[in-house]
Amino acid sequence: LAKTTQPISMDSYEGQEVNITCSHNNIATNDYITWYQQFPSQGPRFIIQGYKTKVTNEVASLFIPADRKSSTLSLPRVSLSDTAVYYCLVAQMDSSYKLIFGSGTRLLVRP
């Protein structure tokens, strides 16, 4: 089963680039890597998804090495509003189709 491991917390300052790495050593061939952002009192929301190499959208980039055993979410020039919990999710696509979240990374952006 593709368990994920992330740092518990990270601190940054406004305007900096933040990189959050997720380890998923047992990722299966068909699994995608999906990152979510959660603000207090809200449900998580989708940020970015990828399978391999690099994916970029308007809010983030996702870097996935060739062995796919880890991934790095990159947030360029963070602002105070990026303070949130970030989860990486790798679908556990054995016969059970369970989508189990890891503990997430609590990002604090300081002025």
Added chain:
Amino acid sequence: NAGVTQTPKFQVLKTGQSMTLQCAQDMNHEYMSWYRQDPGMGLRLIHYSVGAGITDQGEVPNGYNVSRSTTEDFPLRLLSAAPSQTSVYFCASSYSSGGSYNSPLHFGNGTRLTVT
């Protein structure tokens, strides 16, 4: 397009009472799931469904029942509420294609439940 709608937003129960948390989605998603989130903690999977008539247990299913009679609705029933079930409950859904469940999850805004 309302997305994923959860009702009620807040609920207070006494120990031993039962209730149903409602979840509905209007995106024709086959996959639906329930998570609970305790204060300061991550999301834990309670039950999930890959389509109408099909449900299965997640990480923490004890004390909860689900059913999936339609594609749109996935209610979560608390059989006999306990203080340990005080939490925020999130319903989520996603599109599936050909048995692949890699599509991003869409979450509701949650139901905050307190059991006294």
